[in-house]
Amino acid sequence: MKLWLDGGLQDADSARVSVLDHGLTVGDGIFETVKATDGKPFALTRHLDRLTRSARGLGLPDPDLDEVRHGCAAVLAANPMPLGRLRITYTGGTGPLGSDRGAHGPTLVVALGETTRRPDSTAVITVPWTRNERGALTGLKTTSYAENVVALARAHEQGASEALFANTVGQLCEGTGSNVFVVLDGTLHTPPLASGCLAGITRALAAEWTGAKETDLPLDVLERADEVFLTSTLRDVQAVHRLDGRELPGTAGPVTAKAMRIFAERSGDDLDP
Numbered sequence: 607m608k609l610w611l612d613g614g615l616q617d618a619d620s621a622r623v624s625v626l627d628h629g630l631t632v633g634d635g636i637f638e639t640v641k642a643t644d645g646k647p648f649a650l651t652r653h654l655d656r657l658t659r660s661a662r663g664l665g666l667p668d669p670d671l672d673e674v675r676h677g678c679a680a681v682l683a684a685n686p687m688p689l690g691r692l693r694i695t696y697t698g699g700t701g702p703l704g705s706d707r708g709a710h711g712p713t714l715v716v717a718l719g720e721t722t723r724r725p726d727s728t729a730v731i732t733v734p735w736t737r738n739e740r741g742a743l744t745g746l747k748t749t750s751y752a753e754n755v756v757a758l759a760r761a762h763e764q765g766a767s768e769a770l771f772a773n774t775v776g777q778l779c780e781g782t783g784s785n786v787f788v789v790l791d792g793t794l795h796t797p798p799l800a801s802g803c804l805a806g807i808t809r810a811l812a813a814e815w816t817g818a819k820e821t822d823l824p825l826d827v828l829e830r831a832d833e834v835f836l837t838s839t840l841r842d843v844q845a846v847h848r849l850d851g852r853e854l855p856g857t858a859g860p861v862t863a864k865a866m867r868i869f870a871e872r873s874g875d876d877l878d879p
Contacts (some may be wrong), residue, residue, distance in 0.1 A: 607678075607685055607718075608681060608684035608685055609621055609681060609715060609716060609717040609718070610678075610680055610681050610714070610715065610716035610717075611674070611713075611714070611715050611768070612621070612713060612715075613714075613716055613810075615680050615684060621715075623713055623715070624700045624707060625635055626700050626701065626702075626703070626708075627697055627699060627700055627713055628697055628698035628699060628700070628701040628707060628708070629695065629697025629698065629703075629713065629749050630697075630879070631701070631703055632690075632704075632705055632748050633679065633748065633750035633751075633752075634664070634666075634697060634698035634701070634705075634707065634749075635664075635666075635692060635694045635695060635696060635697030635698060635713075635748065635749035636657060636660040636661055636664060636666070636695075636696050636697075636746065636747055636748050636749065636782070637657075637693060637696065637747060637748075637749055638654070638656065638693070638694045639654040639691055639692070639694075639725060639839050639840070640656055640659050640678070640691075640692040640693075640694065640745060640839065641689070641690075641691070641695055641839050641840055642682055642687075642689070642690040642691075642692045642718065643688070643689055643690075643757075643841065644688060644753070645682045645683065645686055645687075645690075646682075646800050646877055647652075647678060647692055647854045647877070648839075648873060648877055648878075649807050649809070649811070649873075649877075650675070650876060650878055651677065651878050651879060652807045652810070652878075652879070653669050653694070653807060654669075654674060654675070655732070656747060656805065656807065657669055657671075657674070657694060657696065658671070658856070659746075660746040660747050660748065661696060663745070663746040664698075664743075664746060664748060666696065666698060667711075667712060667850055668716075669696050669712070669714065673714065674696075674714065675693060677694075677714065677716040678694070680716075681716050681717065681718050682718065682751075686719045687718070687720045688720075689720065689722065689723065690718045690719065690720055690721060691718065691719045691720075691721045691839075691840060692716070692717075692718050692763075693715075693716070693718070693719070694714075694715075694716050695713075695714070695715040695716075695717075695749065696712055696713070696714050696715075697712060697713045697744070698712060698713075699708075699711050699712045699713045699751065700713075707714050711799070721840060724840060724841050724842070724844055725782060726844065726845060726857075726858060726866075727844065727845040727846065727847040727856065727857070727858065728766070728767045728768065728836070728841075728844055728845070728847065729765060729766040729767065729846070729847065729848035729849070730761065730766050730767065730768045730769065730770055730781070730834075730836070730846050730848070730849055731760065731761050731764050731766045731768075731769050731770070731849070732769070732770045732771075732772070732825065732828065732848050732850055733757045733760055733761075733769045733770070733771060734850075735753060735756075735757060735771060735781075735788060736771060736772055736773055736774050737771045737772070737773045737774070737779040737780065737798065737801075737802040737803070738773070738774055738802060738804030739774060739775070739777075739779070739801055740774075740802075741770075741802075742836070744767060745799060745802070745804060745805060746820060747804060754782035754783060757769040757771070757782050758782045758783075761782075764766040766848070768781045768782060768783070768784055768836060769781060769782050769827070770786055772825040773801050773802045776824060776825055777797065777801050777822055777823060777824060777825065778797050778801070778823040778824065778825050778827055778828065779801045779802050779803050779863035780797065780801075780802075780803035780804060781836060781838075783838055784795075784836040784838040784841060785803055785804070785806040785808070785809035785836065785837045785838065786834065786835075786836055786837075787812070787818060787835050787836075787865070788823065788827055788831035788834050788835065789831055789832045789833035789834070789859065789862070790827070790830075790831060790832065791859045792861065793819065794816055794817070794818040794819065794861055794865070795818060795819050795821040795823060796809065796812075796813055796818050796819075796820060796821070797820070797821070797822070797823055798820040798821070798822065799820075800822075801822065801824055804836075806837060806839075807839060808837040808838055808839055808841070808842060808843070808869075809837050811869065811872070811873070811879060812837050812865060813845055815865075815868050815872050816865050816868055817865070828849055828850075828852075829852065830857060832861075833845070833846075833854065833855075833858075833859035833860075833861050833862045834846040834849060834854065835858070835862045835865065835866075840871070842866070842869055842873070843862070843865050843866045843869045845857070845858035845859070845862045848867075
């Protein structure tokens with residue numbers, strides 16, 4: 607397996623990042639996950655735009671997008687696979703053990719891992735922890751992911767693949783690595799960015815292509831929604847068949863099924879929408 611590290615391809619087994627990298631010591635970094643089918647990345651331009659927004663929000667220098675694109679192409683060419691998770695990681699680079707940044711400059715890693723197509727439906731849970739819709743990292747895709755690790759482990763313990771958060775005022779927000787949509791009386795809704803959720807790439811495309819409304823929603827909307835589905839880079843559009851103790855239809859409802867069909871068709875027609 608080959609990966610891209612600071613300007614060139616390296617063997618994954620021998621590639622080295624400093625143990626003093628700020629991404630490791632204090633989580634000072636950002637990342638993007640891009641779906642790659644037969645070596646072709648999906649929505650790469652949107653992902654790189656968000657990478658830049660996250661860098662600016664964290665106070666990091668803008669990434670060199672030409673280098674990132676070159677690294678992505680090199681890694682995809684060096685590691686052929688039918689379906690891959692392309693991960694772009696960009697950190698504050700070598701620095702002190704505290705929160706102050708060093709002067710060494712950022713670290714860039716592009717890596718690829720093989721994955722499989724997700725099931726058409728899944729189980730999810732809600733968790734008691736909240737997203738802070740007013741936090742310094744709100745809306746940024748950072749490597750400070752520990753609370754997602756904890757929540758996802760809770761989901762796996764309960765036979766689910768995802769955990770959903772409310773924000774600090776009790777509104778439905780997002781999952782550990784996904785956005786959430788609900789159907790109420792035939793109308794499709796998703797929480798607005800002001801709820802504290804990440805501006806998901808698949809979320810934006812699904813909302814644009816289906817006409818979903820951005821709506822402030824209480825967490826308990828999940829108890830009465832007719833349909834619920836998740837969106838993310840590797841899930842695309844995925845129906846929810848169980849939510850906590852509530853059983854939903856085992857197959858995608860009509861609104862979800864339409865969203866799945868539209869997303870598959872539109873994303874298949876344009877790899878960089």
